[in-house]
Amino acid sequence: MAARLAHITGSEHTALLGLGVYRPQRIVTNDEVAGPIDSSDEWIRTRSGIHTRRFATGSETVVTMSTEAARGALRSARIEAEQIDCVVLATSTWPLLTPAAAPQVATALGMGHPPAFDLSAGCAGFCHGLAVASDLIKGGTARHVLVIGVELLSATVNPADRATAFLFGDGAGAVVVGPASEPGIGPTVWGSDGTQHHAIRQDKNWVEFFAEFDERGAEAVRPWLAMEGTAVFRWAAHSLKQVCLDAIGAAGLRPGDLEAMIPHQANGRIIEIMARELDLSPSCALAGDIEEAGNTSAASIPLAMEALLRKGDAKPGADALLVAFGAGLSWAAQVVKLPNWQ
Ligand SMILES: CC(C)(COP(=O)(O)OP(=O)(O)OC[C@H]1O[C@@H](n2cnc3c(N)ncnc32)[C@H](O)[C@@H]1OP(=O)(O)O)[C@@H](O)C(=O)NCCC(=O)NCCS
Known part of the structure; x- marks a missing residue:
């Protein structure tokens, strides 16, 4: 395993060098989500602006969606996978507390052994990832960083919850961040x-769920996203x-x-x-x-x-x-x- 040494010279400026996305195959209409929440296509369009969303199915996972989006980002940046020095993956819907998803994405992309970690900052995760990536490059720790934002929210949203069931969808997007001759990413x-941690949350933690499971067996209710x-x-x-x-x-x-x-x-x-x-x-x-x-x-x-x-x-x-x-x-x-x- 080759050692990865920090670069010694940072870059004054950074930029987005390429972009790729993955949109799941299955398109889900408002009519489909409206049934269990006694809603309608018209209410959802008017209150949220949403006409359709996509839900991942079958082989579409956090890792596969991320990998496909990253391939597009590398292609458009004209950067080879081995040139990536770090992978930052922002998500709230990777179903494991450990290990993180990012190392599996790096492996799937054939990157060797770059540092790769997940970042949890909810819907702000991608912009947090850009801040981290840009400063890693400015500081000389990395030259090219892959930043991924990915979610599989259809697995964490309760189809019977009126506040969330119509709102969320699945997908992934990725960018390559690298050095630049002029500013391409401004200060974050x-x-x-x-104090507002309860406003958007997992409605019970896993320890609470398993205590409930011990008591109520199959009647225990799994954690859902609440808002x-x-x-x-x-x-x-x-x-x-x-x-x-x-x-x-x-x-x-x-x-x-x-x-x-x-x-x-x-x-x-x-x-x-x-x-x-x-x-x-x-x-x-x-x-x-x-x-x-x-x-x-x-x-x-x-x-x-x-x-x-x-x-x-x-x-x-x-x-x-x-x-x-x-x-x-x-x-x-x-x-x-x-x-x-x-
Ligand atoms: C979820 C959201 C669309 C609800 O819209 P709202 O205008 O706040 O709706 P309210 O909860 O005040 O309810 C208004 C009415 O719609 C009804 N309603 C609520 N949800 C409904 C649904 N899914 N379908 C149909 N009717 C619904 C309520 O019963 C209420 O009816 P009433 O006026 O007869 O009492 C809106 O609050 C929202 O988008 N919030 C931000 C969500 C968001 O962006 N989250 C992510 C941030 S990262």
Whole structure:
């Protein structure tokens, strides 16, 4: 096993060099999720902006979805797997507490033995991963870092829960981060608020579940994802404006300079309110992948980035604000130059 030594010279600037995604095969309509929660296609479209989402089936797992997305990112970055010095995988839905998923993804990609670890910051995980990757490269610890956001939320959401069953979907997105001659990833503005840990949570821990199982056997109810929807909505829609402004300012820009905004695809109405409050230029493209992907938590920003580029709403090199927020509560934002994606 070759030793991996830290590089001794960091890079002043970093950038997204390539992007890849994996969208599960199975498309799930609003009508399909509406039945068990006494809802309707119309209610779901109006309240969340979601038309369809995708659910993983069969061989589509956190590891296989990540691996496929990473292959696309490596291809578009024109980087070989062996050139990756570190893998950072953001997820809240890898079903094991240990070991992490990232080493299996690195192995599946034929990378040898790079450092590879999972990162848990809810829906803000991908933007946390970018911050870590960029600073690893600036500090000289790594030259190329693979950052993956991946979720299999259909396994953790209760189909009978009105607050969550219609909202979430599955998928994966990945980027290669590397050194650059000019700034391609702006400073990250991030934070957390543990007093709000209950707002989006696993509704019981595994120790509690097994105690219940010992007592009630097959009647024990497994843990599910739970969310205080209205509180999360208010917080996300109205409290993150300053985070966005700080990230834009830290990149040396004003809101009107942005060519794209890619907020976490939490809810279509939250996205609209956030964009409206920032006073963006009319030509600024606003990501709206929630329509087709639902809320895919840590995967949502790279998936939305790919949709924006694929549809031609924004081009590689465009200045885009990324802002992600969710369980923790936690949040992170940075301005990036959009990468190549093919
Ligand atoms: C979940 C969410 C869409 C619910 O919308 P809301 O406007 O807050 O809905 P409320 O819970 O206040 O309920 C409003 C009405 O819709 C009904 N309702 C709630 N869920 C429903 C559902 N799934 N289908 C149909 N009706 C529903 C309620 O019973 C209520 O009816 P009433 O007015 O007759 O009493 C919204 O709170 C939300 O998107 N929150 C943020 C979620 C999010 O982004 N989470 C991820 C962050 S990472």
